[in-house]
Amino acid sequence: MSSVRHLVYSRWLFHHAKPLSVNTSRLFSTTRSSMTIMPAWVIDKYGSNDVFRFTKNASFPVINYPNEVIVKVQAAGLNPLDVNMRSGYGAATMSMKRDPLNIKQSGSEFPLILGRDVSGVIMECGLDVKYFRERDEVWAAIPPWKQGSLAEFVVLSANEVSHKPKSLSHTEAAAMPYVATTAWSALVNTGGLSKDNCAKKRILILGGSGGVGTFAIQMLKAWGAHVTVTCSQNAERFVRGLGADHVVDYTAGPVEEPLSALEKFDLILDNIGGDTERWALNLLKPWCGAKYVTLVTPFLQNTDRLGIADGMMQTAATVATKALKHLVKGVHYRWGFFAPSGPALDEIRELVDAGKIRPVVEETFSFSEVPQAFEKVEKGHARGKTVVQISKGGEDV
Numbered sequence: 001m002s003s004v005r006h007l008v009y010s011r012w013l014f015h016h017a018k019p020l021s022v023n024t025s026r027l028f029s030t031t032r033s034s035m036t037i038m039p040a041w042v043i044d045k046y047g048s049n050d051v052f053r054f055t056k057n058a059s060f061p062v063i064n065y066p067n068e069v070i071v072k073v074q075a076a077g078l079n080p081l082d083v084n085m086r087s088g089y090g091a092a093t094m095s096m097k098r099d100p101l102n103i104k105q106s107g108s109e110f111p112l113i114l115g116r117d118v119s120g121v122i123m124e125c126g127l128d129v130k131y132f133r134e135r136d137e138v139w140a141a142i143p144p145w146k147q148g149s150l151a152e153f154v155v156l157s158a159n160e161v162s163h164k165p166k167s168l169s170h171t172e173a174a175a176m177p178y179v180a181t182t183a184w185s186a187l188v189n190t191g192g193l194s195k196d197n198c199a200k201k202r203i204l205i206l207g208g209s210g211g212v213g214t215f216a217i218q219m220l221k222a223w224g225a226h227v228t229v230t231c232s233q234n235a236e237r238f239v240r241g242l243g244a245d246h247v248v249d250y251t252a253g254p255v256e257e258p259l260s261a262l263e264k265f266d267l268i269l270d271n272i273g274g275d276t277e278r279w280a281l282n283l284l285k286p287w288c289g290a291k292y293v294t295l296v297t298p299f300l301q302n303t304d305r306l307g308i309a310d311g312m313m314q315t316a317a318t319v320a321t322k323a324l325k326h327l328v329k330g331v332h333y334r335w336g337f338f339a340p341s342g343p344a345l346d347e348i349r350e351l352v353d354a355g356k357i358r359p360v361v362e363e364t365f366s367f368s369e370v371p372q373a374f375e376k377v378e379k380g381h382a383r384g385k386t387v388v389q390i391s392k393g394g395e396d397v
């Protein structure tokens, strides 16, 4: 975290742990106070793609806390999570986390706006926002309990936002924040990797051709790691082009066989889940602090199925049992989660502007084509990211 940003944020936390009050946005700025509605794609219930509804009358976002900013969305990136959330995945946990000030009087999350990635321009700042100004170009990953970016405007905490890399268009920038902050959280916060300790470490990425994988390969290579990747045969050239040192084709047969023949790994990032846990931890160097970090966890299914309290207890019991089982064999078992973080995006911006990480935009859609964009993501077999251009074709303003 840059020292200026850290100071500003610490001061905000110390003085303003509580919201001001509902509908205080007029206190912060006069420019947008006359706007009460905006265009957006919303859902009014969970289901398949036909639940989408385009409206010009979605509620304009309101600044409820003095550290919030309103961003005019230029481009919005999609993730598998959006498709899952459209179908109701994680609804129990998200409802618990949602800010009551941002839920309409009905107490319901609907109409819900999806879209977890945003690149855009700051239109309005809360009184305590010091690190950003109106008209700044920014990018951010939006927490899933907040209204998303498939709309003309979105409100975010300033600590979730970062200045956009200058070298990227908004369309390119919107392809990165959610997968980048997820990979950062899994590899740095959970996996303990950093630019200073990565050199020559052997990392295995299970599932290298999707959003998280394409970002993780590039970041680890920028930090000097040796990166092995699993993907399907037709993605081999693609992941090698991003820097992967060794590629194993999972469609050619049980992938654990060729992987077992390789030198053991310091860290495994699992983007696939399922039966990978049965064999992947045997590929780690024992008694060396080696870690297996999986992004595919039962946490949200448990809370959806069992309710918050029982679901969380079940989740804690599962992860503790697995961690203990593998600890006695000398390796660490961990779950990785997306964590919104402007400061992480600040560091990632430097890698991007230095030309060490590039966005991988597989396909773009216009704002009128949001249902088609979801169909594309739902089909799977991603080779990078799907981006919706919300405003001015997602180009720089």
Ligand SMILES: NC(=O)C1=CN([C@@H]2O[C@H](COP(=O)(O)OP(=O)(O)OC[C@H]3O[C@@H](n4cnc5c(N)ncnc54)[C@H](OP(=O)(O)O)[C@@H]3O)[C@@H](O)[C@H]2O)C=CC1
Residues within 6 Å of the ligand: 079, 080, 081, 179, 182, 206, 207, 208, 209, 210, 211, 212, 213, 230, 231, 232, 250, 271, 272, 294, 295, 296, 297, 336, 337, 338, 380, 381, 382, 383, 384
């Ligand atoms: N815990 C958390 O907070 C988060 C979890 N996630 C999860 O992480 C996972 C990855 O996310 P993301 O990268 O965005 O997903 P994507 O859909 O972008 O990518 C998945 C990739 O995996 C490939 N793939 C599928 N099966 C295999 C296999 N058996 N071995 C190797 N590659 C395979 C797919 O291509 P093909 O089928 O052609 O091989 C595709 O390229 C998802 O399950 C997602 O839900 C993501 C973000 C946050």
